[in-house]
Amino acid sequence: DIQMTQSPSSLSASVGDTVSITCQASQDIANFLNWYQQKPGKAPKVLIKAASHLEEGVPSRFSGSGSGTDFTFTISSLQPEDIATYYCQQYDNLPLFGQGTRLEIK
Amino acid sequence: QVQLQESGPGLVRPSETLSLTCTVSGGSISSYYWSWIRQPPGKGLEWIGYVYYSGTTDYSPSLKSRATISVDRPKNQFSLKLSSVTAADTAVYYCARDLTKGGFDYFDYWGQGILVTVSS
Numbered sequence: 281d282i283q284m285t286q287s288p289s290s291l292s293a294s295v296g297d298t299v300s301i302t303c304q305a306s307q308d309i310a311n312f313l314n315w316y317q318q319k320p321g322k323a324p325k326v327l328i329k330a331a332s333h334l335e336e337g338v339p340s341r342f343s344g345s346g347s348g349t350d351f352t353f354t355i356s357s358l359q360p361e362d363i364a365t366y367y368c369q370q371y372d373n374l375p376l377f378g379q380g381t382r383l384e385i386k
Numbered sequence: 387q388v389q390l391q392e393s394g395p396g397l398v399r400p401s402e403t404l405s406l407t408c409t410v411s412g413g414s415i416s417s418y419y420w421s422w423i424r425q426p427p428g429k430g431l432e433w434i435g436y437v438y439y440s441g442t443t444d445y446s447p448s449l450k451s452r453a454t455i456s457v458d459r460p461k462n463q464f465s466l467k468l469s470s471v472t473a474a475d476t477a478v479y480y481c482a483r484d485l486t487k488g489g490f491d492y493f494d495y496w497g498q499g500i501l502v503t504v505s506s
Contacts, residue, residue: 314493329490367430369431375421
């Protein structure tokens, strides 16, 4: 079975900072990886699909990169409304989410 | 605009069967995969399984022995049954549409979630 390792589990940064989250798959999943944002009390929302494709309507400060086993999600110029938990999700096989990264503003 | 709404009991007794329904409005249930995903309080997301509109299903290996997902096309609904529940099954349960198109595969529409507590 594919395992997903997402890090860090939590992150604190200042408004305007650039932050990055990584997700590592236990085997090659090509680009079959999505990134979601979940705000407290809400359902997740997709931001990046297929590793690097920005979902329509999502601000361009969000980006994704990687293929194979190593993936990175980046927020450039962090905004207060970006406070949320972020999850990677692979779909090479049955869907599987990473453990999540809780992002806080300093 | 597609909307999904979960419904069902908010409290289930240990060893009993959890039953939830997701009603899809604003679009047809046909030609898509439909999933159940859960989130224990304060924890991460866990995919439970999906049903295709034709009735084909697949499940997370960890829940395969207890989960059953079915579809009711005339009612534009799909359902989850999870048997022999314990306190570890306490979670917010989400239904979601799995969009598979143009090389992409992601959950594009979600319900608001329903909290199910397992307790006597």
